[in-house]
Amino acid sequence: MTNATTDRIRRADAQRNRAAIIEAALVCLAANPRVSMTEIAHAAGVGRVTLYGHFSSRRELLDAAAAQTISRADAQLAPLDLDGDAREALELLVTSSWRIIDNFHGLLGAAEQELGADRIREHHDQTMLRVRRLIERGQAEARFRSDQPAEWLTACFFAILHGAATEIREGRLSEDAAAKVIPATVQALVSVPAAPGSRHP
Amino acid sequence: MTNATTDRIRRADAQRNRAAIIEAALVCLAANPRVSMTEIAHAAGVGRVTLYGHFSSRRELLDAAAAQTISRADAQLAPLDLDGDAREALELLVTSSWRIIDNFHGLLGAAEQELGADRIREHHDQTMLRVRRLIERGQAEARFRSDQPAEWLTACFFAILHGAATEIREGRLSEDAAAKVIPATVQALVSVPAAPGSRHP
């Protein structure tokens, strides 16, 4: 089984299994960045030897999973126009990205142990920077709270997204409900707080 | 070296080392629930054999770390009077607990691999329930937003606290700054949002 073969000439079953392995890797890594290759194989419904037949090392599997995640992120995030109203831009970003950011999280965790996994880190850094820039712009325009550092608000953004992914993974939150609460929660995070003296109804 | 010996009759150096090992375990587990015993020993400034001299297994060390965390939590959280104004109660809870909740997080992660680590899970569940009850009360009193499930707001509470701990651990947030932004962020999470039509300054 030569891994240098392009997808185009793989048999149907090999293609299916390869895709299943990558998907299983992303799911398992999100839950546990140190998941074993045996578990990933099992989650993909293939044997361990088959997994190694497709990816000769953990590193190679991580790279393939990263490439797929980056490709998906590029397809979903790059086209986003974040130049309009900061609130609406943030909501658009949240709505488009919350599912995929959890994949980054798992891969980043795994990448910590694999020296050289620069691509995934760099891509995630770009995403973080993008979020941060948007938050900074919202602050400059007084659309977002500026009493807290943008860096902290960015960290909160990701914390909430990952928290949501965990809730979904553990069955406590449905995807439908998530699509509603996540954007609202992120908006709450960045909203300018009411004046200290004002009372809420 | 008999581990059944009570602390009272341990030599001073043994007491110091034992405490250092537990503390190192909590710190290391918070960063990585699967940290090796070798790393914990190193972080504690002792040899691996010394660690095993004090704790005959990973499980025993986890239990001791859990016992200490529970004891600290009890000392710090149990006396809190959460019966007053929901906003103030939540702030009190945040201010008192954010440092210790990260210890629970690491221990819970480690506990996932150790069947029987029920005490730490149970204690954490109690804490979660306590937060959730408070949030529910705040919702019932219209002091907190009720358009999102209390369960979700509880998850966000913990996500923010853990996010903060990570930021501190990685040097991006100082403890001083954390003491300011965390309570404000948690308040933002639960605050009743402004009416959809109102505009912010």
Added chain:
DNA sequence: CATAACTCAAACATAGCTGTTTGAGATACA
């Protein structure tokens, strides 16, 4: 000061995981 407690380098055994090989059976495809 004498002695017990404590520490730890070195070495050992074992378990679990990664990575590899082999060959028979299954699957895909022309």
Added chain:
DNA sequence: TGTATCTCAAACAGCTATGTTTGAGTTATG
């Protein structure tokens, strides 16, 4: 249908980490 690809059980090798033992040196304590 023939053939190449693909899969995987079984087995192997090597590595890492856990848990254990030994004995010499260090530290604490009465």
